[in-house]
Amino acid sequence: MGELGTGIQFLSGVGPKRAALLKTELGLDTLEDLIHFYPFRYIDRSSIQRIADVSPDLAYVQIKARVVNRNLISVKHLSVIVEDDSGRMELAFFKGVKWNFDKLEPGRVFLFFGKPTEFNGKINMVHPEIDVPQEGSMTQGTLTGVYPSTEKLKNAGITGKVMCRLQSAALSLCLPEIKETLPDYIIRDKGLVSLTYALKNIHFPSDSYALQKAQYRLKFEELFFLQLCLLKQKFVRSRSEQGIPMPKVGPDFHACYNALPYTLTGAQQRVIKEIRSDMMSGHQMNRLLQGDVGSGKTMVAVLTCLIATGNGYQTCIMAPTEVLAQQHYANISKYLQPTGVKCALLTGSTGTKDRRLVHQGLEDGSIGIIVGTHALLEDNVLFRNLGLAVIDEQHRFGVDQRSRLWAKGAGGAMPHVLIMTATPIPRTLAMTLYGDLDVSVIDEMPPGRKPVQTMLIGPDRKNAMYKFMKEEIARGRQVFVVYPMIFENEKMDISNVEQGYEEIMAAFPLNDGYKVAMVHGQQTNEVKNFNMKAFVEGRAHILVATTVIEVGVDVPNASVMVIESAQRFGLSQLHQLRGRVGRGAEKSYCILVRDYKTGKDALERLQLLCRTENGFEIAEEDMRMRGPGDLEGTQQSGLPIDLNIASLAKDGNILNEARVYAENVLNKDPLLETNDNSRLVLELRKAKYNVKDYSKIS
Numbered sequence: 132m133g134e135l136g137t138g139i140q141f142l143s144g145v146g147p148k149r150a151a152l153l154k155t156e157l158g159l160d161t162l163e164d165l166i167h168f169y170p171f172r173y174i175d176r177s178s179i180q181r182i183a184d185v186s187p188d189l190a191y192v193q194i195k196a197r198v199v200n201r202n203l204i205s206v207k208h209l210s211v212i213v214e215d216d217s218g219r220m221e222l223a224f225f226k227g228v229k230w231n232f233d234k235l236e237p238g239r240v241f242l243f244f245g246k247p248t249e250f251n252g253k254i255n256m257v258h259p260e261i262d263v264p265q266e267g268s269m270t271q272g273t274l275t276g277v278y279p280s281t282e283k284l285k286n287a288g289i290t291g292k293v294m295c296r297l298q299s300a301a302l303s304l305c306l307p308e309i310k311e312t313l314p315d316y317i318i319r320d321k322g323l324v325s326l327t328y329a330l331k332n333i334h335f336p337s338d339s340y341a342l343q344k345a346q347y348r349l350k351f352e353e354l355f356f357l358q359l360c361l362l363k364q365k366f367v368r369s370r371s372e373q374g375i376p377m378p379k380v381g382p383d384f385h386a387c388y389n390a391l392p393y394t395l396t397g398a399q400q401r402v403i404k405e406i407r408s409d410m411m412s413g414h415q416m417n418r419l420l421q422g423d424v425g426s427g428k429t430m431v432a433v434l435t436c437l438i439a440t441g442n443g444y445q446t447c448i449m450a451p452t453e454v455l456a457q458q459h460y461a462n463i464s465k466y467l468q469p470t471g472v473k474c475a476l477l478t479g480s481t482g483t484k485d486r487r488l489v490h491q492g493l494e495d496g497s498i499g500i501i502v503g504t505h506a507l508l509e510d511n512v513l514f515r516n517l518g519l520a521v522i523d524e525q526h527r528f529g530v531d532q533r534s535r536l537w538a539k540g541a542g543g544a545m546p547h548v549l550i551m552t553a554t555p556i557p558r559t560l561a562m563t564l565y566g567d568l569d570v571s572v573i574d575e576m577p578p579g580r581k582p583v584q585t586m587l588i589g590p591d592r593k594n595a596m597y598k599f600m601k602e603e604i605a606r607g608r609q610v611f612v613v614y615p616m617i618f619e620n621e622k623m624d625i626s627n628v629e630q631g632y633e634e635i636m637a638a639f640p641l642n643d644g645y646k647v648a649m650v651h652g653q654q655t656n657e658v659k660n661f662n663m664k665a666f667v668e669g670r671a672h673i674l675v676a677t678t679v680i681e682v683g684v685d686v687p688n689a690s691v692m693v694i695e696s697a698q699r700f701g702l703s704q705l706h707q708l709r710g711r712v713g714r715g716a717e718k719s720y721c722i723l724v725r726d727y728k729t730g731k732d733a734l735e736r737l738q739l740l741c742r743t744e745n746g747f748e749i750a751e752e753d754m755r756m757r758g759p760g761d762l763e764g765t766q767q768s769g770l771p772i773d774l775n776i777a778s779l780a781k782d783g784n785i786l787n788e789a790r791v792y793a794e795n796v797l798n799k800d801p802l803l804e805t806n807d808n809s810r811l812v813l814e815l816r817k818a819k820y821n822v823k824d825y826s827k828i829s
Contacts (some may be wrong), residue, residue, distance in 0.1 A: 134304045135163040142300055149287060156281045162301045169333050169349070169776050170276025173342065176244060177274075183217035187249040192256075195264065196220070197240045201232055211235050213243065221255040231261075240264065260292050274336045298334045306331065312814045313352060314807050321792070323348045333776075347785070350777040354789035357774075359811065360820045362793050365568075366801055374415030375518045375544050380407070381441020383470035384434060390469040391430075398575035399427050405571050406435050406549065410519075416547035422573030423746040424553045424710025425580055429459065431573070432521050433466045435549055440472050440499040444518025444541060448502045453478045453656070454663050455523065458685050460502040467500070477503035477512070479656070508535045516541035521549045553707065583713040585721040585741045587697070596722055597638045600673070600691060604645070608690040608717065609666065610673045613708055615699040631695060632675045639673060650676040678704065687715035697723035698733035702753035705740050773819065 139159055140150030153159045159168055180192045196213035204210055209224040209232055222243060224231045235241070245259030278294045309327045317323070324332075328341075329348040336342035395403075402420065409416035422428040436446040448463070450456040460476040467474055475489050475498045492498035496515035501507065517539050540546040550568070588596065600610050612635060614628040632649045639645035648662040648671035666674040667686055674689075678700075692712045697705060705723070713719035723737050739752055779786065796808070803812050814820070 134308055135161065137162045137304075139165055142297060142304075144293070144297060144300070149289060152283060152287050152289070156284050157279065162305050165297065165301045166305055166330055166334070167775050168278065170278050172277045173274040173336070174244075174277060175274055179242075181217040182213075182215050182220045182254075185220065185247050185254055187247050187254060189247055191244065191246055193242060193244045194220070195240065195242055198235050198237050200237055201235055203228070203232060213241075221250075221253065222259055223250075223255055223257045226258065234261070260290075274339065274342060276334055295334075302331060302334060312810060313355075314810050316807060317355075317792070317796075321351060321788075323351065326352075346776070349775075350782055350785050351789055353774055353777045354782065354786045355793055356811075356814060356820065358786075358790040358793040359796065360815060362790070362797055363801075363803070363815070366797055373544065374410075374413055374547060375442075375444065375541060376413045377410040377438055377442040377444070377518065377547075379441055380438055383472050384437040384441050386469040387437055387466055388434065393577065395430065396427060396573070396575045396577055398422075398573045399431055402431055402571040402573055403434055405569070406431070407438060409569070410435075410438055410547055415545045416549065417568045418549050419568045419570045420549055420551045420573070421570065422551070422553065423576070424707065425576060425714065426553075426573040427577055428551045428553065428573060429462055430466070432523075432549065432551060433463055435521065436463075436500050436519060437470065437472065439519040439547070442518065444516050445493065445496065445498065445514050446500045446519040446521065447507055447514075447517060447536070447539075448500065448521040448523065449507055449536070450502065450504060450523045453480060453504055453660055454667070456502055456504050458667075459523070462685075463500065463502060472499040473497060474500040474502065477501055477506050479504060479506050480660070481506065512539070514539050514541070517546050519547045519549065521551065523551045553710065581713060581716075581718060582744055583692075583709055583719045583721050585709065585723065585744075587723045587725060587737050587741055589725060590727060593724070596693065596724070599720075599722075600693070601639070603691050603720075604672045607688070609669065609671070609686060609688050610691040610693065611689055611708075611711055612673060612675045612693045612695065614675070614677060614695045628675060628677050635673060635675055645673070646671045647673045647675060650674060652677060678708070685714055686711070688717075690715070690717045690719045692719075692721045693724065694721070695724045696726055697737055698725050698729045702736050702740060702749050703746075705737075706744075706746050706749045709740070709744075 138150065138161060139145055139153055140147050142162065142165075145153070153165075157168065159165050174191050176193050178193065179195045180189075182194055182196065185192050185194065194213070194215060196215045199212040199214050199219065201212075202210045207225055207228060209228045211222040211224070211231070213220055213222060242262040242264055243256060243259040244262070245256040247254050247256055249255075275291075276295065276298075277291055280289070280291070280294070306327050309330065311318075311326050313323065313326075318325070323329075324344045326348070329345040332341040332345035333349060336345065406416065406418060409418060420428055420431065422431075432448065436448070439446045448459060450459055456476065456478050460474065464474050473492070475492060477486070477489050481489065489498065489501070490512065493501060493512065493514050506512070518541050520536055537545055537548075603610060612631065614631045628649065628651050632647070635647055639647055646665075648665050650659050650662050650666075654662075662671070662674075665671040666689075669688060689712050692709055694700065694705060694708055700708070709721040712721060723740065725734070725737060729737075736753075740749065743749065777785065796803075796811070800808055803815075
């Protein structure tokens with residue numbers, strides 16, 4: 132391994148204490164980790180500003196100035212006056228006071244780099260970086276990298292300047308050892324710079340052109356290996372794993388389809404054809420079904436189940452919560468009335484007698500479709516011939532829990548898998564999170580579904596909002612009120628659900644006939660289910676809740692969704708919550724209540740939600756604003772491989788290029804057996820590409 136595997140503590144200027152901090156704060160352990168830890172932005176230090184031209188609205192400036200005098204105001208405050216030909220400026224230091232006092236002798240000239248601010252009507256700089264002007268240093272290029280950091284690192288003296296010094300030292304030791312990871316033909320085809328050139332210029336670019344070349348090389352490589360890894364897995368599986376062939380549709384499918392009181396949308400019909408083709412193929416289906424809230428995924432799932440039962444196989448539908456499982460069971464039972472297929476429900480609260488009957492029906496094959504929660508994963512739940520598993524809101528299930536389901540397949544064969552999600556995932560993220568799955572999208576809403584009117588208000592409009600809620604309740608409707616927190620956090624001034632419950636109880640008193648229920652994650656399942664059921668069955672007018680109600684609760688009579696402190700939620704999450712209303716025939720409303728202090732970006736997000744109901748447009752925008760790791764529904768899954776430099780939000784074009792190129796490579800050499808691809812095989816053997824097979828666990 133040589134220098135690359137050397138512990139970071141042995142690098143000059145680090146030592147055991149700093150090394151421990153760099154590991155806990157940034158995950159950096161070896162010199163190889165360090166040189167692959169890239170700047171997230173760059174500051175142009177090629178220009179020097181005149182003091183007279185510096186203003187507080189500039190981001191960062193560099194001045195070259197002579198120290199006029201220094202004044203030790205207290206042990207924790209040093210004031211230094213500097214000047215150039217155009218004027219004077221004050222520099223203030225509140226840390227390293229003695230060190231800076233000794234260094235900044237009057238008469239000496241330095242480069243000062245920092246953020247200008249205004250104090251008492253005068254421009255100053257607080258804690259500027261200080262350099263002695265010199266030629267030829269790697270760390271004094273025209274563009275200086277800025278690295279991700281934390282308070283603990285800054286307090287330990289690991290500043291941006293120190294990080295640049297460490298990178299310079301690490302590169303000097305490691306660059307001679309760097310081996311090319313991509314075959315020569317890829318470097319030639321894509322016009323890529325060498326890996327050593329890229330690593331040197333990503334940290335210390337000689338100019339902006341060199342930086343662009345370095346960034347493109349490293350981003351393409353990262354996304355190419357990610358896609359190659361996922362596609363190779365998919366390729367191997369599609370050829371090696373036999374699926375259960377389901378050649379016919381059967382009379383139950385037709386009976387259900389013909390009895391529908393409406394026509395399926397074009398998107399639903401297209402998706403059913405894609406699913407049918409998979410199930411006939413003899414290979415195992417692994418399909419992700421994306422569809423906005425209310426787009427008709429459940430109907431597609433029911434018809435898919437009937438293909439399985441029509442071929443003599445059983446189906447299980449797994450939901451993440453009891454409420455959602457009960458809802459699915461009620462809806463599916465209605466759809467199955469014209470058929471001879473028996474459907475059952477199995478959750479944690481199924482009684483002993485009923486549980487025994489369900490187990491028996493699954494083992495003797497009389498139950499064709501079972502709807503349930505995690506209870507389906509228990510060892511004593513045995514199927515006669517499980518041929519299809521449908522998983523709703525898959526990110527809510529743990530990876531290892533899901534894998535237990537596949538062992539229950541008919542005759543040990545892998546069941547077909549249909550994963551459903553109502554969280555719209557941007558295409559670039561879907562290609563990465565589910566790169567080894569086939570993706571179907573229902574991108575069309577059923578006719579007649581009314582749009583939800585969304586409005587944004589400030590806290591000063593609450594009384595008017597309560598009046599509106601009372602009018603809706605008087606018309607027989609119900610109202611959701613959602614809060615972002617459960618218990619008060621003094622540091623964060625946001626509404627919380629318990630305080631909110633008291634506020635709502637005061638505005639909607641029991642004496643006036645109002646019934647208010649509360650649901651949050653800290654309650655026991657028993658309490659949560661009891662309160663949720665009261666709302667679902669119409670016994671409570673208002674449900675005060677946290678985001679536990681986000682997934683799948685169907686209350687057609689609810690016409691108002693109020694979201695308090697709306698700026699605290701992500702766009703996709705707000706969109707999911709909004710989807711809880713507008714499910715009945717009545718006009719529905721979503722009221723976003725923002726706090727007094729709401730930033731410009733948050734305001735933009737909320738205004739976008741008021742403008743559009745297109746979940747995919749919202750998801751793309753959410754990822755652009757917040758990055759993929761924060762998207763609701765994806766942080767639980769995590770990306771299959773950590774990305775050091777590429778961004779799914781910003782590098783969609785490079786991701787597409789990388790995927791197409793990876794497909795071409797695998798079409799020519801599916802198992803990467805040729806000499807030309809030996810470097811690819813070596814790289815894919817690294818631990819970070821040891822991705823669990825998502826088809827078996829999603």
